[in-house]
Amino acid sequence: MFKAPMAILLTMAVSLSTAEVEAQQKPAEKSAVRPLQVGNLTLGLGQPAIIVSTSGQDEASVLKETQQAAQTSEVNIVELRVDKLDFATDARRVMQLGQAMRRDLKGKPLLLTFRTQGEGGEKAPGDALYSELYQQWLAAGFADMIDIEMHIGEQPMRKLVAAAHQKHIAVVMSWHDFNHTPPNEEMLKRLEWQAAQGADVLKIAVMPKTPEDVNRLTTITWQMRQRSDRLLLTMAMGGQGTISRISGEIYGSNLTFGSLGQASAPGQLAVGVLWQTLKALHEASATSR
Numbered sequence: 385m386f387k388a389p390m391a392i393l394l395t396m397a398v399s400l401s402t403a404e405v406e407a408q409q410k411p412a413e414k415s416a417v418r419p420l421q422v423g424n425l426t427l428g429l430g431q432p433a434i435i436v437s438t439s440g441q442d443e444a445s446v447l448k449e450t451q452q453a454a455q456t457s458e459v460n461i462v463e464l465r466v467d468k469l470d471f472a473t474d475a476r477r478v479m480q481l482g483q484a485m486r487r488d489l490k491g492k493p494l495l496l497t498f499r500t501q502g503e504g505g506e507k508a509p510g511d512a513l514y515s516e517l518y519q520q521w522l523a524a525g526f527a528d529m530i531d532i533e534m535h536i537g538e539q540p541m542r543k544l545v546a547a548a549h550q551k552h553i554a555v556v557m558s559w560h561d562f563n564h565t566p567p568n569e570e571m572l573k574r575l576e577w578q579a580a581q582g583a584d585v586l587k588i589a590v591m592p593k594t595p596e597d598v599n600r601l602t603t604i605t606w607q608m609r610q611r612s613d614r615l616l617l618t619m620a621m622g623g624q625g626t627i628s629r630i631s632g633e634i635y636g637s638n639l640t641f642g643s644l645g646q647a648s649a650p651g652q653l654a655v656g657v658l659w660q661t662l663k664a665l666h667e668a669s670a671t672s673r
């Protein structure tokens with residue numbers, strides 16, 4: 385888990401973002417974001433919402449994490465990381481856990497995610513089993529949001545999106561690259577593909593090698609915000625990418641990840657530090673309008 389004083393993070397945000405954002409804002413303005421209601425939360429308004437992921441391998445540990453997150457006001461959404469469970473492919477047992485989590489969250493949204501090994505997760509179920517498990521969980525209707533990896537392809541994706549929307553479950557469509565930051569055109573095409581498949585939240589996460597890679601990620605986020613009214617969740621991972629996790633309100637990313645304990649990806653900040661930084665940036669942005 386990456387930790388840094390809020391003052392340092394604010395300095396990073398100002399030094400890395402101000403000149404570029406000013407240059408970008410002259411030719412175009414942000415597209416109006418389509419707000420999204422999930423659980424008791426409206427996404428897309430103001431500072432980015434904070435997601436916290438579970439890391440437990442069994443029901444008891446996951447429910448303990450859930451209860452802590454439910455009682456932490458800075459946490460907006462709780463992500464059940466199914467791939468970390470010992471029983472990840474036991475659809476009924478996962479369903480029962482999700483229903484228990486939903487009760488404990490008392491209105492805070494539950495995001496269901498099976499992160500595959502190829503995208504940084506812990507298990508490799510294969511696309512057919514992956515889709516089958518999601519269909520069963522969607523039919524049960526216990527989640528407020530689901531994360532679907534775009535590698536499964538257009539036809540399976542459209543089926544899952546349709547099933548989710550029939551149950552009024554929001555879809556986060558995702559793609560992760562833990563090795564590098566692809567060219568800008570490729571990142572934009574992936575976000576546009578996600579939008580075309582009906583995703584409610586467009587997500588990409590990349591690994592920067594240089595500060596310029598981080599700048600490119602925030603640049604394509606800004607460009608996509610001008611093209612789409614869908615919610616965005618973009619991030620550069622690792623220590624170098626921490627700035628992208630806190631500057632979403634500037635560039636157009638509407639959600640971010642924090643940690644209450646074990647980080648679920650490299651570069652995550654502790655929830656308390658993250659929330660304070662997001663709040664400070666939000667207030668600074670409001671006074672400059």
